[in-house]
Structures are given as structure tokens and as C-alpha cells.
Amino acid sequence: MYHNTDRMFHQHGFGHPLATVGADFHSHAVLFADHGIIEYVFCRQFASNMDMASYVALTRDHLCTILLVNHLQSRETPTITKSDSISQHQMISHHGDHVNLVCGEFWTADRCVLAIQQIHDDEAWAESREEYRNRTIWIDIHNVPNGIVVRILSLASQKNVTQGQVSVDDEALHWGLDLSDCPAAEKEARFRWHTVDFFNALLPQLNVRRVCADESS
Template sequence: MQEEELDVELLERANKSLRHAQQTQRMVEYRQEKKLKRIQLKQKVEELAQLRDALADASRRLPMTRLPWRDVAKALQEQRDEVESDKRTLERYLKEQRRLLHDMQQWVAVQLSLQASPHAGVPTWRNVSLLANPVSRRLGKEWILKHMYLNTDRVFQQYGFPPPNLQVDVKKELRFEFDDEGYVILFKEQLHSVKGSLQRQVSQFYHTLLSLQCMVVFYSPALSMVIEEVDGFTRQYAFVTPRGEFVNVLVGEFHSSNRCVIVGQEIQSDDSVADYYRHHQRNRTFWFDIYTVPDGLRTRDIKLHSHPFVLGGSNLDRIQDAGDFGLNLSDCPTHLHDIRLHMWAQRILDMKIADYRKPKQTPPPTT
């Protein structure tokens, strides 16, 4: 019994000693924490004192007087002038956009109102006007050329070309289609296994763009250009021939991974050069399609050209017409005019194509 009482007493003394030791440890930690906080507060006081001194020094350097009312008024006026200038700029921009919208609405309405074709079997002479406004003009060019490009395969199919996957040649053909209104010249050809690079073919095409592709017999690089515009994938060239024909051709170039399509359209009405339409002109449209194939290139070609006419007037007679090809029909019976013109045009085209396909030492320059 006495031993049990002794053990209890020892446990109580040990517990009391443990609590005392724990309290002592807590007090030590508390004093250390208080000491650390005092150090931190002292550092903070020093930082704030430095900041106070810096602010006081800066305030002493600031001018103690207010801005003169004239300076305030001038600043407000400058701000107002800037706002009014921005307003005028936005108003001009809005006016330009409204004019552009009006122009394009009228332009598209004219394009859609044109007849699908002057008569069966003859191409659609459409999409042939451009406005003078630079933005409207650029949109018009893109619309005309993209419309032609998207119809490339349909046009070749329409004129009897085989499907693109058939690697065959289509014999060169030049055909005149006469009617009461005049005539249309159709040229078509497909060549397989053409040697050379795609880029060389493109360069050669542009090298002969105005002489061969547009069939302008009397074209010379020395002729002065009325229009010479190159913008992105579009080109436009306009000039007057020595025979007085006004040529105004718009060209677009479209590339894909293994193909290049070049399309062209004569512009019948161009607001930027309206005075030149007193000269006679012709309808022209063409598609030139180049594919890469395993053994070289394949090219497809369609050209369509019309008789000469004066915008808003009448057609030129056959004798004047033949003169554009360098042919004199004055001593030829009237009933043979069309036959002679056809034969002569065939001869001229054959000569130009033969010259075009002569082996060349260096690639021709691009027009």
C-alpha cells in the first residue's frame, strides 16, 4: 500500500516538472519571437523614414505655383482639335465606304444583268468593266479573274478537252465562227510531256502575252503603255496599236501545288481611261493551264477573240479588220474575204507559235 502511494507521489512530481519545463520553453520561444519582431519593426521604421525623406525632397523640387490658365486652355484646345481631326477622318472613311458599297452594288448588278452569251456556241463576253476608284477597281479585278479561274475546268470541258486525268494531246486548232454580228476566233490546244519547268512556261507565256496570247500582230515593246499595273496576282496592260486598236487586257495568275492557271480578259469599259474608247477594240478572253506530270508538263490553252468594234458604235468592215492582221483585202472579191482572213490568221499564228517554241538559251524575261 505504501509503495502505491509512493509511485503516485513520484508521478505527480514528474508531471509538475514536465509542465514547468514546457512553460519555460514557451517563454524562451516567445521572447525570441518578440525580439525578431522588434528587429523587423525597426527595419520598417527605417524604410518608412527613408521614403518620407525622399517624398519630402521631391515635393520641395516641384513648382509651388499652379499652371497658368492660358496653358490649361491651350492643352484643352489641343485635345479638342485632336478629337475633331479623328472625327473628320472617320467621316471621310465612312463616306468612302458608302461610295465603295454603292459602286460595287451597281457594278455587280451590271455584270449579272449581261446576257449569258451573244449566241449559242460563242463565249460569254462579260465581266469587262472596271471603275476608276482604286478600291473598287481592285475588287473588280479580283472578282473578274477569280470568276474565270473557278470556271477553268468547266470551260475546257465545254470546248471538248478530255478530262484532266487523261494524258493525251489535243491537236492545235484555229477556227473562225461567223454570224451576222461578226465572228469569233477560237484557238485551242493541249500538249503532253512538255519539257522544262513550270516557272519557265509561265515566263514564256508572259514574254509573248501581248503579241501571241492576245494576237496583236503589230505589238512592239516600244509602244507606250496607257496602263501598266501589277498588283498581287493581277496584271493589267493597255496600249494603242499602230493600227489604232485599243488593247486593254487584265491577267490573273493562280498557283497550286502542281499547277498554274493564267486567265485573261479584255476590259471593254474602263473608267480610268474612258477617252481611249474612241478607238476600236476586240473582245479577248483566254485560259492557259499548266500541270506538272511525271514526265514533264502538260499545257492546255484556249483563246477567244472577236471581230473589231467601236464601243457604242458599229463593227469595222472586213478590209479594216484584216489590216490589223497585216492583210490587204482591197483586191480580194468580197465573198472570199472571210476565207482569206481565216487562212492569213492561221499563217500568222503558226509563225508566232513556231517562234515561241524555238529552243532558247536563256529563259525569256517576264513582261
């Protein structure tokens, strides 16, 4: 994952962080692939006056909140294991998702990359295979004058259960949308519109949180 960091950010429309300081960037998309697969793509870039070490520690200690696992509802993210560069976090979201994330930290002189992935096969937590989402996240932090630039790329699937991924109808209920009366040909478009609108409503509140974090740093 770490070695694909720059390629993945470029592939998803990010400019070079040091050439775009001060240019906040965000986008979110819902993609439909073959065989009923749904992927959520969340992109964000912003500047902060926090120092790098403080931001990395904040992200590590509140990983699921940073990643909006419970949307804007904060919830403790238990750290199961931790070393100098790797931490593991487990929780069950308020929608029943078993979240089992391993986070690797990769430090260089003026940069830190957090590479985060959902772990599926964990003998210590067999139930995590019952309800989960595929999650792959890169958080890229660069030192700049007066603070840092943060880039976040988050890829997540719809919910998976023991029998496989859930249908668009069941996934829509997770977002408070009932598609039972929607024509089949319109379901994907209506679901996409609803979820993108939901993320648009979240963004101002995310910005308020970021400003509060900056002011307290």
C-alpha cells in the same frame, strides 16, 4: 471565268492535260456569227521543262507577247497594277488596238490557271474604248514529271471602234488582205483561208521560241 475553265477547254477539243502529256495540240479558227461578228479561236497545248512558277512569271511579265497581240513582234507590256494574284497590263498594238488586260492567277497544289480578259470601261484610260478587241483567254498550267503541261485557249473579236465593230473588209486589211475586188459571197471564205494560213506560218516560229525558253530555263 475561272470556274468555267475546264468546261471551256473541253468545249474546244482539249483532252485532259494529264492524259495527253507529250501530245502537242494546236488549232486555230475564224468564226463568223450574225450581225457581222468575227471571232478568232486559238488553241494550243504543249509540254515544257520549265517549272510552273517560272512559266507563270514569264507569261505575266510578257503577256501581250505570249498572246501574239503584235503577232511575233515583241513589245513591252507595261504592268499598271499588280497584287499577289491580279495584274493589269496596258499597251497600244502596232495596229492601234488599245489593249487593257486584267489577269487573275488561281493556284492550287499542282496547277495554276491564268484567267485574262479585256477591260472595256476604265475611267483611268478613256481612250481604250476608241479601238479595241474583245479578248478572253485561259492559260492552264499543270505540274507533270520533268516539267509542266500548258494549255492555252484564246478568244478574240475583230476590231471595235466607237461606231461598233469594223467590217470584214476593214478587218481583212489588218491581215494584209484586200477584199475590195472579192465577190461578197466569197469574202468570208477568202478571209478565213488567209488568216488560217497566216497562223499556220506562225506556228513553227512559236515552236522555236518555246524550245529557246526551255533551253534557257
